[in-house]
Amino acid sequence: MVSLAVPTATSVESSHRVVRRIRPRVVFAKLLAPAVSFGLAIAVWYLVSMVLLGASRRFLLPPPHAVFTESLANPAKLELMSRALAVTAKVAVSGLAVSAVLGVAVAVLMSQAKPIERVVYPYAVVLQAIPVLAVVPLIGLWFGYGTAARTIVCVLIAIHPIIAMTLFGIQSVDRNLQELFTLGCASRLRRLWALQLPAALPSIMTGLRTAAGLSVTGAIIGDMFFAQGRPGIGTLLDNYRARLQSEDLIAALLLAALFGVLVFAIFTAAQKLTVGRWHESAR
Structure with missing residues (x-):
C-alpha cells in the first residue's frame, strides 16, 4: 500500500523559509557576475x-579616472x-518603429x-548583405543629409531581423492547430489574427530585440555621414576622433554603449511582459 504524505503547516513554513533564504542568494549570484566582469574590465583598462x-x-x-575627470565630470561637455545622444535616440526610435511596421507587414504578406x-x-536577403556604407552616398543624393537619411540607414540595418523572425514564427505554428482552424472553417484573416500572430509573438519579440x-x-552611423541638422552622438564621435580628444571620444562612446544596453534591456523586459511565462524565451 502506498501512503501519501499530507503537507503540514510546519513543513509549509519550513519550505517558505528555504525559499526566503534562496532568493537573496540567487539575487546576489546574478549581481556578482556583472560586478566581477566590470571590475576585470576596469583592471584591464588600467593595465593597458x-x-x-x-x-x-x-x-x-x-x-x-582621466576620462571621468576630463570629460564626464565636466558639466558643459556632458550636456x-x-x-547629441537625445538626437541619436530620436532617430533610432523612429527607425525602429518604421522597421517594425514594415518588417511585420512584409513578413505577414510573405507568409500568406x-x-x-x-x-x-x-x-x-540582398538588403542585409549589401554593406550600408556602400549605399550611404546614394542615400545622401536621394534623400538629403538630414534626419530622413539617418532614419533610412536605421531601417536598412534593422529591418531584416524583424522580417526573418516574424516569417519564421508564423511558419512554425503547430500543424495540429492549423488543422483545427481548418476544420472550423476559419477565414485567412481569423487564422492570422487568432493563431499565427500570437504563436509567432516570441519570434517577433526576438526580432525586435x-x-x-x-x-x-x-x-x-547616420550621424557620422549625415551631419546636417542637430549633431548626434555619432557626429561628436567623429569630431573627437579628428581632433584626437581621446577622453571625450571614450566618454561619448561609453554613453552610446549605455544607451544601447538600455534599449536592449527595455525590449528584454517587453518580451517578458508580452510573452509571459508560457514560452521558454521569457525565462
Whole structure:
C-alpha cells in the first residue's frame, strides 16, 4: 500500500523559509557576475593604459579616472553629449518603429502567399548583405543629409531581423492547430489574427530585440555621414576622433554603449511582459 504524505503547516513554513533564504542568494549570484566582469574590465583598462602604453602614447587610451575627470565630470561637455545622444535616440526610435511596421507587414504578406515570399525574400536577403556604407552616398543624393537619411540607414540595418523572425514564427505554428482552424472553417484573416500572430509573438519579440540594437548602430552611423541638422552622438564621435580628444571620444562612446544596453534591456523586459511565462524565451 502506498501512503501519501499530507503537507503540514510546519513543513509549509519550513519550505517558505528555504525559499526566503534562496532568493537573496540567487539575487546576489546574478549581481556578482556583472560586478566581477566590470571590475576585470576596469583592471584591464588600467593595465593597458598605465603599463603597456608609454606616457607618450597614453593618449590612445586614457585611464578611466582621466576620462571621468576630463570629460564626464565636466558639466558643459556632458550636456553637449547628452543633447547629441537625445538626437541619436530620436532617430533610432523612429527607425525602429518604421522597421517594425514594415518588417511585420512584409513578413505577414510573405507568409500568406508563397509567390510573394519567392519574389520579396531574396530582396530582403540582398538588403542585409549589401554593406550600408556602400549605399550611404546614394542615400545622401536621394534623400538629403538630414534626419530622413539617418532614419533610412536605421531601417536598412534593422529591418531584416524583424522580417526573418516574424516569417519564421508564423511558419512554425503547430500543424495540429492549423488543422483545427481548418476544420472550423476559419477565414485567412481569423487564422492570422487568432493563431499565427500570437504563436509567432516570441519570434517577433526576438526580432525586435535584435533590431533595437541594430537601430542604435544605424543611428550612430547616420550621424557620422549625415551631419546636417542637430549633431548626434555619432557626429561628436567623429569630431573627437579628428581632433584626437581621446577622453571625450571614450566618454561619448561609453554613453552610446549605455544607451544601447538600455534599449536592449527595455525590449528584454517587453518580451517578458508580452510573452509571459508560457514560452521558454521569457525565462
